[in-house]
Amino acid sequence: MRIVKLHTTDSTNDYLKSLAKEEKLEEDTVVWALEQTNGRGQMGTKWSTSSGKNLTFSVFRKIQQITIDQQFYALMAASLAVKDVLKKLLIKNVSVKWPNDILSDKKKICGILIENVIKKGELNAMIIGVGLNVNQTIWEDVPKATSIKSQTGIHFDLQEILNLLLEQFHHYVKMLLDGNLDTIKKEYEAHLFRKDKPSTFLNTNKEQFVGIIQGVTDQGRLILLEEDNKLKEYDLKEIQLLF
Structure with a gap:
């Protein structure tokens, strides 16, 4: 695995896409930025965090075993990986707000953005972007935000959290590649925010x-x-x- 650590970039997803055009990337190339000036969420929304306090990173992954029609399974898998890590860190009441936000006590703690690399009409690779609130405790104009530190009172090392997330991503990528799609979907649905209510x-x-x-x-x-x-x-x- 190759980790490219940056102090500042506009978007880790965009940086990784540019890198992929310039060179042949090895599996699981990670771009991690301490500050992201133009982070993006679904439908062009902005992802804003304090410099050096949170995790903003993107992972490049070849994933040719699933089709374009199955691409949402990658988002479900990534959501479950984040959910698992948060539960390991004893974060309470973790749920997935459809389609790509992770909540704790009904407040957003993480957002995920997946962008596809399509070649000859087929899914070739994915860029998985993650913004996880770790040590930030004060937000301006974001009333429904929380962080790992807000929930636990503990200041965490960003590298340790990144390592945990990448390990769990590998677990779910293996499930994707092994074709365990039904298991992923059932687990995702079981943790949907407001399900059956x-x-x-x-x-x-x-x-x-x-x-x-x-x-x-x-x-x-x-x-x-x-x-x-x-x-x-x-x-x-x-x-x-x-x-």
Whole structure:
């Protein structure tokens, strides 16, 4: 494994993509930045953290054994890896807010962004970007944020947390490559935030409605049981969970 450690970069995902164009990357090349000035989340949202207090890194991984249609399984696997590490660190009430946020006590502690490398119409590799709040305890204009230190009162070494995460990523990558997709999906669904509970959502027309999260499709669409007792599927752009 190769780890490229940077003091500052705009985005570890973007840095890794540029690196992949310049050279043939070895498996599990990691770019880790102490400060990320233009970190991104799903749908172009920003990921902002204090310099040197949190983990912002990206991993390049060849993963040709799964298809483009199965790419959401990689996000599920990465979410479970983070969840496992947080539980090892005795973080309480860890859940996955669909599709890619990890929560502790209903507050965001981690975000994941996966970008695909497509070659000749097939999935060739993935860049897995992770932003994990570790030692930061104060946020401006982010009321629903928390960190490992906020939850435990303990100041952690970033390298140690990174090593734990990479080890757990390897565990789930092996599951992906071995074809244990059903196990990954069941585990992901079991830890979905607000699963099986009536919840309020906002649709694209800014209308609120009530639904009960049942799970996700293989492609990552959220399955809701709605008031008419019918199951409906939604993409990320179509609804927002209010909590």
